[in-house]
Ligand SMILES: *[C@@H]1O[C@H](CO)[C@@H](O)[C@H](O)[C@H]1NC(C)=O
Ligand SMILES: *[C@@H]1O[C@H](CO)[C@@H](O)[C@H](O)[C@H]1NC(C)=O
């Protein structure tokens with residue numbers, strides 16, 4: 001880690017101060033870039049010490065160093081001090097702005113030691129690098145534009161202009177980069193949200209952050225940034241249909257599945273978990289008749305479906321997600337009940353004329369018959385007729401209204417009472433029928449003359465019979481009834497009035 005801290009500056013200042021002191025005691029200073037090739041000449045010691053080149057050998061010039069490595073050597077024939085070992089500034093003086101290598105040139109006859117200070121100059125041999133391999137950021141899709149997110153910094157072992165100078169961000173539509181040059185404190189970067197995120201469109205955004213140093217040529221290092229877009233409950237549930245239509249037979253047993261609702265929510269987790277329910281409206285509570293499974297959306301029969309009572313249900317259903325601020329949607333459900341032929345026709349009779357006179361004319365209305373059937377469609381269409389052979393028939397008045405009329409001669413003396421059976425049958429499959437017996441009494445009309453048993457009656461009377469003795473009882477018969485059958489007997493004038 002090459003993080004510059006406050007103490008480092010203090011230390012550097014002390015070093016610089018010491019150097020200034022040493023310089024007064026005739027010190028030689030050279031500068032050389034790090035990483036130069038071996039043999040690169042740093043300076044000429046003979047010239048700088050004002051020595052004759054021949055003297056170097058005779059006085060046995062040596063370069064000594066207090067470091068583990070010597071780094072430099074001297075060519076005794078020329079006096080050139082040259083690089084003898086690879087010099088890595090960052091290894092030699094980590095975290096230090098000014099890197100000074102101190103060596104000595106030692107001579108014999110007379111003995112003399114000259115301090116030499118070599119300033120190792122930085123070259124851009126290090127790229128900026130991030131410690132993290134990747135960096136993850138969690139950002140809610142509800143974040144507002146302008147929100148800022150601090151990013152990791154890159155480090156560069158080089159110093160000054162060779163260290164990190166700026167950051168760049170890969171091309172993307174959501175974020176921009178704000179780079180702050182903090183003077184001595186290096187450069188840092190923040191992501192700035194420019195365009196609202198949408199998890200439903202893109203849940204992970206991969207960005208590449210590149211740190212670039214100020215060297216020439218510049219070096220760079222990159223870090224992959226994964227932005228995880230966190231879900232917000234920004235989508236409402238969506239029913240697969242706005243109107244569900246279904247047909248169910250009446251009398252369907254409880255537990256039978258009617259329909260399965262389906263709503264989806266593009267959000268994630270509980271924000272997309274949907275609960276279904278009926279919406280109670282007015283005084284109609286669908287939950288009395290149907291069961292709705294809140295989790296699966298399955299609707300089953302619960303109560304009794306009676307077409308004759310309710311031929312159709314219009315129900316509102318709701319889908320609500322389970323987010324902390326839940327969002328909901330509703331749809332319409334139309335359940336049509338299919339009629340089943342479960343009602344037999346009902347015959348009602350209003351007797352108009354009973355008893356009916358035996359001399360009633362053909363077409364005389366005896367009773368009114370009305371047929372009704374609660375079923376719908378063909379299940380409610382009825383046909384009505386009289387069965388058996390009776391002198392009555394049904395005449396249709398209007399739709400299901402009939403008149404029972406006299407259709408033949410009546411004769412009370414033969415039949416005084418008719419049990420007229422009327423049946424009504426619907427057109428369902430299988431058909432249902434019902435019947436009704438209409439009792440018709442026939443009332444008497446004086447249509448029969450009294451009749452004697454025989455046309456001539458021979459009566460034998462004993463002579464000398466006393467006056468007043470019964471010689472014979474005449475009997476006549478009248479099939480009519482009551483007063484129409486009450487007889488009075490008289491003797492006709494044309495016969496001798498010897499009998500009374
Ligand atoms: C991001 O969220 C995930 C869960 O969604 C969590 O495991 C992870 O720790 C979070 N990361 C950060 C950096 O907050
Ligand atoms: C809702 O669902 C329907 C049917 O599945 C689909 O056609 C429609 O595009 C969806 N609407 C939205 C806003 O997702």
Ligand SMILES: *[C@@H]1O[C@H](CO)[C@@H](O)[C@H](O)[C@H]1NC(C)=O
Nearest residue numbers: 240260261262263264296297
């Ligand atoms: C609901 O509808 C979606 C598509 O609209 C489908 O992928 C899903 O399987 C359906 N769910 C059920 C339980 O039917």
Ligand SMILES: *[C@@H]1O[C@H](CO)[C@@H](O)[C@H](O)[C@H]1NC(C)=O
Nearest residue numbers: 389409410411413414415416
């Ligand atoms: C008397 O009625 C019966 C049926 O009730 C019928 O068959 C018969 O012909 C009738 N007789 C007369 C004389 O009308």
Ligand SMILES: *[C@@H]1O[C@H](CO)[C@@H](O)[C@H](O)[C@H]1NC(C)=O
Nearest residue numbers: 415416417418419420437439
């Ligand atoms: C008519 O019905 C009544 C009652 O059911 C029964 O008593 C009577 O005998 C029946 N009469 C005829 C002629 O069928």
